[in-house]
Amino acid sequence: MKEHTTKLALIRFLADGQFHSGEALGEALGISRAAISKHIKGIQEWGLDIHRVQGKGYCLAAGFDLLDESMILAQVDCPSLTLIPVIDSTNQYMLDRIGQLPKGAVCVAEYQQAGRGRRGRQWLSPFGSNLYLSMYWRLDAGVAAAMGLSLVVGLAVAKTLQKLGAAEIKVKWPNDLYFQDKKLAGILVEMSGKAGDAAHLVIGMGLNLTMANTDTDTVGQPWSNLAEACEPMPDRNQLAAAIIDGVTETLRRYEEVGMAGFVDEWDQYDNFLGRPVKLLIGDKVVRGIARGINAQGALMLDTEQGKIPYLGGEISLRKDDSR
Secondary structure, three states, rough: OOOHHHHHHHHHHHOOOEEOOHHHHHHHHOHHHHHHHHHHHHHHHHHEEEEEOOOOEEOOOOOOOOOOOOHHOOOOOOOEEEEEEEEOOHHHHHHHHOOOOOOEEEEEEEEEOOOOOHHHHOOOOOOOOOEEOOOEEOOOOOOOHHHHHHHHHHHHHHHHHHHHHOOOOOEEEEOOOEHHHHHHHHEEEEEOOOOOEEEEEEEEEEEOOOHHHHHHHHHHOOOOHHHOOOOOOHHHHHHHHHHHHHHHHHHHHHHOOOOOOOHHHHHHHHHOOOOOOEEEOOOOEEEEEEEEEOOOEEEEEEEOOOEEEOOOOOOOEEOOOOO
């Protein structure tokens, strides 16, 4: 963190969206204008769009609210909250500390240097454009009881965003949130535990807020921002607190009723319910009509062979444009 101190201080100055001269920034931070220029380049590599205008100085393309640990904690009851502005991965940070964390502990970040999604894919994590959040949860019922957990977490986040004004948010089996058929957020649940013991879960989420359009090629699929779905956009600290609260409440309910208690609710938010879809299972493509989920969290698909449940970590769901 120490090597990022100057860059983070510089971002705090620029976060107001106003122009700041290199000279003024240098004086405020006790470094030269040349050093300011060097740090600006480093910040741009984190994904921040900074303009430089002769005679005016540096300015962020758009100001934003920096995450603030005390502001989040003032709005939510959380046993442990860690804000690390620049991190490799919030999920990995939590996984490395299993056994030391209280149930419900949270880590949030402004920028992930090695964010990851499902099946080890890279998760694009530009500074301040999105929300990166991971929660630790101990499930005493064991690993088998964690089946379908990404589905109920997706529901929790969708319901939270709806309360904040994003009425059209949907869930996509097994771990995404969608807005207008485009990916808005991804959820990654990683766990450890032996048969017969409690399951230790790290639930990670990346939620697109204002990510620049130039990042489309890197993402590799159509995506959307919360800014498109919610007007006005909630403050990022308010958003983080609301999601922590919503996910915590849902996990407690999940402990009581299991996956079966969320089946009907899933139908209300299912992006593909009743629509033609295709499942990509390795090199195999299975086509059918999505019919929601069953009590185990399996995707129910109407096919020529009848209604078949599909469940597994190597299955990808897509809309079927061939019909």
